Amino acid sequence: MRTEIEHSLYDGMKHEQGREAPPAGFPELPLIPGGRYTDPAFLELEQRYLWKRSWLYALHVDELPRPGSYRLWRKTGAPIIIVRDKENRIRAYYNTCRHRGAPLVEKEQGETKGFFCRYHGWTYDLSGRLTAVREKRDFPGMDTSCFGLNEVRCEQFGNFVFINEDPQAAPLLASLGPIPKHLENLGFDSIRHIASSSFEIACNVKILLDAFLETYHLKSIHPQTVDRFLDSRGTHIVLWPHGNSMMCTPHRRAEWRDPGAVGMPEVPTAEQIFLSQNPSYNFYPNLVTPPAATGTPFITFWPRTARSMTVDVHWFAPEGAEGHELWPTRMSNFERILEEDTQFAPRIQESVETGGFRGIYLSYQERRIYHWHEELDRRIGSERVPPELRVRPMLDAWLATD
Numbered sequence: 116m117r118t119e120i121e122h123s124l125y126d127g128m129k130h131e132q133g134r135e136a137p138p139a140g141f142p143e144l145p146l147i148p149g150g151r152y153t154d155p156a157f158l159e160l161e162q163r164y165l166w167k168r169s170w171l172y173a174l175h176v177d178e179l180p181r182p183g184s185y186r187l188w189r190k191t192g193a194p195i196i197i198v199r200d201k202e203n204r205i206r207a208y209y210n211t212c213r214h215r216g217a218p219l220v221e222k223e224q225g226e227t228k229g230f231f232c233r234y235h236g237w238t239y240d241l242s243g244r245l246t247a248v249r250e251k252r253d254f255p256g257m258d259t260s261c262f263g264l265n266e267v268r269c270e271q272f273g274n275f276v277f278i279n280e281d282p283q284a285a286p287l288l289a290s291l292g293p294i295p296k297h298l299e300n301l302g303f304d305s306i307r308h309i310a311s312s313s314f315e316i317a318c319n320v321k322i323l324l325d326a327f328l329e330t331y332h333l334k335s336i337h338p339q340t341v342d343r344f345l346d347s348r349g350t351h352i353v354l355w356p357h358g359n360s361m362m363c364t365p366h367r368r369a370e371w372r373d374p375g376a377v378g379m380p381e382v383p384t385a386e387q388i389f390l391s392q393n394p395s396y397n398f399y400p401n402l403v404t405p406p407a408a409t410g411t412p413f414i415t416f417w418p419r420t421a422r423s424m425t426v427d428v429h430w431f432a433p434e435g436a437e438g439h440e441l442w443p444t445r446m447s448n449f450e451r452i453l454e455e456d457t458q459f460a461p462r463i464q465e466s467v468e469t470g471g472f473r474g475i476y477l478s479y480q481e482r483r484i485y486h487w488h489e490e491l492d493r494r495i496g497s498e499r500v501p502p503e504l505r506v507r508p509m510l511d512a513w514l515a516t517d
């Protein structure tokens with residue numbers, strides 16, 4: 116992160132703490148229609164134009180330790196194999212034989228020298244080439260080079276691997292906008308994976324994700340935890356094009372440190388802000404991370420059905436700090452906070468399904484949620500969204516570039 120950016124975040128937090136109202140001209144935001152959380156036709160558009168066409172965090176390189184290590188990944192519905200090839204490149208393929216579509220791997224994870232289809236015995240190597248066809252004599256004119264596995268876009272930001280099912284998508288790093296620049300000194304090229312866990316919540320995925328884009332709730336639902344050390348009135352927000360955004364919340368006392376991380380090794384190049392304040396990023400659409408000099412969690416939010424979702428929590432440590440004795444405490448403290456965040460989600464789901472709910476009314480400090488929804492309509496194409504479910508663009512004038 117450039118020094119000017121770090122300074123602008125500090126200035127921004129200070130300004131927020133002292134202001135009496137939103138900046139002049141900031142509009143009252145129209146209601147976000149509740150049907151965007153429940154309407155089957157809308158959720159279908161979202162599935163098709165958002166989840167099938169976005170860069171989504173899939174795994175960390177440590178989860179594929181050797182050439183031939185693979186994992187089966189199904190977060191968008193399609194079965195995708197993510198594998199480390201012989202040249203140590205991480206690639207992704209649909210788990211779909213080019214003959215008649217049988218699966219190539221059947222376990223959730225493992226190690227293999229190549230892919231062998233158990234239906235009729237076609238064989239592929241780790242780079243996806245079709246290398247053997249049983250009874251090839253019966254396929255007149257067949258050019259095996261045209262029947263390699265169908266590849267899925269798979270790119271890395273440091274040690275983090277992302278997948279995108281849209282072959283036309285802009286490269287991952289371009290789609291992240293200024294985020295990689297903000298995080299460039301956090302050692303993501305050498306960061307290690309420590310643990311991952313998952314839990315399910317009975318609500319539409321967006322209901323819970325919304326809670327991670329604002330700090331307005333800190334005083335009410337985190338009085339004994341986060342609110343004791345973060346000053347939510349000082350939260351400074353930055354909105355970027357393509358839906359990405361961040362917020363930076365000041366510690367109540369600059370010298371306060373997460374007790375679960377005191378004494379943990381720090382990334383030596385990390386800026387002070389990643390130690391003494393609380394920045395949190397949204398990689399659009401579904402990755403939220405509050406990176407810290409002592410280690411970083413990724414929280415990812417996934418749709419399951421219209422009214423159920425999965426949260427995955429991944430933890431990453433600076434190289435050399437993987438085995439630190441404080442990790443279990445730090446992770447369980449974080450889990451307690453997450454439980455606080457999830458407590459209302461199933462009942463909010465009930466609410467949005469009733470006629471008693473008119474829409475979501477957002478404040479200036481909750482504008483990241485509005486920004487998120489504006490981008491969703493851009494991705495779907497506003498003209499495809501039923502008029503009563505559209506979100507009117509309001510925030511174009513409030514975007515930043517770095």
Ligand code: FES
Nearest residue numbers: 212214215232235
């Ligand atoms: S479906 Fe794979 S070999 Fe026939």
Ligand SMILES: [Fe+2]
Nearest residue numbers: 326332337456
């Ligand atoms: Fe929270």
